[in-house]
Amino acid sequence: MRHAFRTTLLAAALGFAAIGAAQAQSQPRLVIGFAAGGPTDLVARAFAEHLGRATGQTVIVENRPGANALLATEAVAAARPDGQTLLAAATNHTMIPALYAGRMKFDPVKSFRPICTIASSPTVLVVGPGLPVKTLPEFLERVRSKPGGASYGTPGQGSSPHLATEAFRKLTGLSLVHVPYKGAAPAITDLLGGQIDFSMATAGSVLPHLKSGKLHALAVASRERSSLLPNVPTFEEAGLKGFVVDTWYGVLAPAGVPAETVASLERQAVAFAKSPAVRDRLQAVGMEPASLCGDTFAQQIATEIVANTQLAQQLGLKAD
Incomplete structure (x- = not known):
């Protein structure tokens, strides 16, 4: 029974x-x-x-x-x-x-x-050892001067990070090279190794590496600062208006x-x-x-x- x-x-x-x-x-x-x-x-x-x-x-x-x-x-x-x-x-x-x-x-x-x-x-702009900058203005200046365009990794063609980065590219007029992967994990692995320059990643895929200092966050694409990354400015605070991604x-x-x-x-x-x-x-x-x-x-x-x-x-x- x-x-x-x-x-x-x-x-x-x-x-x-x-x-x-x-x-x-x-x-x-x-x-x-x-x-x-x-x-x-x-x-x-x-x-x-x-x-x-x-x-x-x-x-x-x-x-x-x-x-x-x-x-x-x-x-x-x-x-x-x-x-x-x-x-x-x-x-x-x-x-x-x-x-x-x-x-x-x-x-x-x-x-x-x-x-x-x-x-x-939250979605966050992170850079690895291939692009040693500390702020969004430094990033924009460095990428604009980079011959051939900076490379960025995403979990795949048409993924939300890809869409976010393309919207970011359109907003800033940057020359960028997309490198699609079969998921966030392999993209972050190559970012850590310097094979790609940056990623518009979800905080969930990069937080441990941000805490360890292996990656650096430049801005978060939310209306307010994230409680997960309280020291990272929003794009608005960093000087780029109208860029919000959930x-x-x-x-x-x-x-x-x-x-x-x-x-x-x-x-x-x-x-x-x-x-x-x-x-x-x-x-x-x-x-x-x-x-x-x-x-x-x-x-x-x-x-x-x-x-x-x-x-x-x-x-x-x-x-x-």
Whole structure:
């Protein structure tokens, strides 16, 4: 009797259906469109651990890097809408329609049921040993005098850091060379090694290196200074007006997931964001908990898709 009650409770908590023999063949999984070690991966693994503790089931984390998360997004869009397969998405999700319109096998809005955001992170301009400057004005002067243009790394063509850097380039008139990677972690590795000059990175991908002094932050792209980087000026304070970029991380399910499953997932996402232990863990890697859920989250995604598609067209951005 106790075993039957516990099994029912687990199924209700996340909607992980097909108990018994079917469960033995399939485990819940959280799919990530970037390489291990980057900010999306870090927050997704923390959330997967939270879900595992809440349900007593191991949530498998599956990295499917490539094409600015297009491959991972396709996989989740095609999954059964039973709550077993979820997508760990980030702001770059809203760039996919602008970059891959001819290659998408899904609708970025209609193919998914947004659950909640679970974290956010400020975007920060960081330089490595290849570009030893200390302020934004020094950076601008140095890059303008650099033959061939300074190089910058991003998690991929059309990723949110790529879009942010292209907007920055348009605003400043700089000559820049884009070097795309399959995730934030390999881009930061090359930045540390001096293979690229700078990155418009999320704080979550660079905070440990900023604390160690291996990388240097010049400005943060938020309206106010970040509590994570209180000594780093905003772009406005550093002399560049109108440059604000927000980055979110969230969980999406395939469209058609039962309402009770969505409600359970939302409750888990909110509980995740409210946990003091989670807040400490996220802040340690440059993130803050967030829990924008349901229709409000869905509307934000739809709005960002329209805005980012227009911006990508203005900047001439498209996937290789």
